[in-house]
Amino acid sequence: MVRNSAIRRLPLYYRHILKMQKDGIQYTSARILSELTGVHKTQIRKDIALTGLVGVPRRGHCVNALIKAIAEYLNWNDISSAFLVGAGNLGKALMNFDSFEKSGMKIISAFDVNVHEIGVVINDIEVLPMDKFSDLIKRMHINIGIITTPPEVAQEIADIMVAAGIKGIWNFTYTQLEVPDDIVVESVDLYRGLGVLSMRLGNIDNLSDEE
Amino acid sequence: MVRNSAIRRLPLYYRHILKMQKDGIQYTSARILSELTGVHKTQIRKDIALTGLVGVPRRGHCVNALIKAIAEYLNWNDISSAFLVGAGNLGKALMNFDSFEKSGMKIISAFDVNVHEIGVVINDIEVLPMDKFSDLIKRMHINIGIITTPPEVAQEIADIMVAAGIKGIWNFTYTQLEVPDDIVVESVDLYRGLGVLSMRLGNIDNLSDEE
DNA sequence: TAGATTGTTAATCGATTAACAATC
DNA sequence: TAGATTGTTAATCGATTAACAATC
Structure with a gap:
């Protein structure tokens, strides 16, 4: 099992x-990346090793190959389509992030119950309108x-998503969602x-008070 | 040094x-909280111990006392004032989060360079307008x-904030900020x-393809 | 060759979990 | 008292860092 902490780096x-x-x-090289990111150089070597890329002693890693290997490993090449529920400010902020497409995701449509937003x-x-979602x-x-609704309805939305066959949920509410084990949250x-x-x-x- | 992971729970x-x-x-009790959160009960006991609160064997912890102890430990009682820079959708979304005040922070003003937002x-x-910020x-x-600007200007904004005497930065861009050691980011x-x-x-x- | 870097194995560090005596 | 829970110490687990042989 590959660790999430590595994937996040x-x-x-x-x-x-x-x-x-x-x-x-x-x-x-791992040394250069370590200086730029603050991550330990051995850590970087191990993380790169996850992608399967092999480097060249004394030279390091080819930049183009690295980009390709990381994107492939993170599955950023085939773009997943996403539906967003909750078109408030946070939802709108996410809709405006064009670069999500470079990270394997494209928001296709948004849904809301508020008639003013539709x-x-x-x-x-x-x-x-939300009632078109499942269809x-x-x-x-x-x-x-993607859930950017108020927290009170997050579980309800998640249930609808799971029932509709969604495989992964990006949850921006503090509600802890209960979903089947095979759903990535x-x-x-x-x-x-x-x-x-x-x-x-x-x-x-407090420290400065104590002085 | 208290661990961030505990504070996050x-x-x-x-x-x-x-x-x-x-x-x-x-x-x-730790058992009940464990069932609700999925966090191990011993972990919960240790985290509660951080706040200094002492429980009652066989009964658990008094709900009111727990709320008070956690809020005090997280310093959520005295509310820090915040300035937000970057009044786009993400910035606006944060401005609309009333409940931040319950978590020790209140956004006082927002700043932007875009004349349409001012x-x-x-x-x-x-x-x-951004030029009133430092004053x-x-x-x-x-x-x-709070930085909700495009990533390219995040470091510049952080520098201005630090020069103006800010103690903590909440950074919503992917830019890795370089700030003095005593600034919390x-x-x-x-x-x-x-x-x-x-x-x-x-x-x-991939797994389903392999079947 | 010499030296910088890779990739890997071993050691350390920290966080999580298990075990258990103390308590009301 | 009996039993559930606390708080703490010990054990385990996983992630990070150190050490080093291999390589170009």
């Missing part, structure tokens, strides 16, 4: 390597469901990061 | 305990800077999660 390397390609650099087109993505998702080959819980920020800032204040 | 318990309070439940008021937060931040007691990099989702979905497809 690969997009980081990827962006730096992409920049190197743009700058016309042909070869890079018909709105953002970045070529139309907001449709459309079965007809099209949609793999990913990736959650972004903003409050957890905010806890760290708030807690660490509190410690700084 | 506390907001999770907090929400479940808050719900218990709402439902009139007076006592809870003057816009969202959820009582006004969007001001205002020095006059008010602002601890947190919490980053939300959407692409890293998308890598996991895409990669795991690819494996599912």
Whole structure:
């Protein structure tokens, strides 16, 4: 079983390597990537090894080959289609992220229950009424469901998505979704990061008070 | 040094305990929280111990005391003021999150370079021109800077924030910010999660192909 | 060749889980 | 009392880092 922590580092390397390609650099090494990202060089070697790419001693890795290997490993070449549910500001923000397509995902349509949002087109993505969701998702080959609704309805939406045959859910609410084991769920819980920020800032204040 | 991983779990318990309070439940236990969150019960005991709260054998922990202890530990009681830079959709989405105030942070003003956004008021937060940023931040007691700009300008904004005396940065771009050691940075990099989702979905497809 | 880098194995570190005495 | 839960110490697990032979 490959560890998620390794998979999470690969997009980081990827962006730096992409920049190197743009700058016309042909070869890079674990040492260089380590300096750029702060990740230990042995870690980087192991992560690259996951992709199956073999490097050249004394020269490092070919930038073009690295890009290809990482994109292939992360399955970023064949793009999954996604439906987004909840076309509020957060939903709209995601619809505006063009570069998701470079990361293996394309948002095809958005859905909302709010009549004021229906018909709105953002970045070529139309907001449709929620009651068309199940019908459309079965007809099209949609793999990913994105949930940007209020937390109270997240589980309900997830259930609808699973019933419609979705394979992966990107959940932007703090609700912990209950889904079958074969469904991949990736959650972004903003409050957890905010806890760290708030807690660490509190410690700084307390320290200076003690001086 | 307290581990970030523990701090990240506390907001999770907090929400479940808050719900218990709402439902009139007076006592809870590590076993119950474990069932709700999926976190191991010993882990939960250790995390609660961090807050300094002592439980009652055979009964568990008092819900009200737990809420108080976690909020205090995460420093969620004294609310830090924040300035947000980048009033696009993502920035607006964050401005609309009222519940951040319950998590120790309040967004006071937003800033943007786009003249069309200036003057816009969202959820009582006004969007001001970026050139007023440094002046205002020095006059008010602002601890947190939120970056929801395009990634290319994130470092520049971070530099301005640090120069203006900000103590913590919540970074929503994938740019890896370079800041002095005493600045707390919490980053939300959407692409890293998308890598996991895409990669795991690819494996599912491959597995079914092999059947 | 000399030296920088790879890839891998071993050691360390930290986080998670198991075990268990103490307690009400 | 009996039994469920706490809090803590010990054991395990996994991830990170160090060490080093192989290579061009």
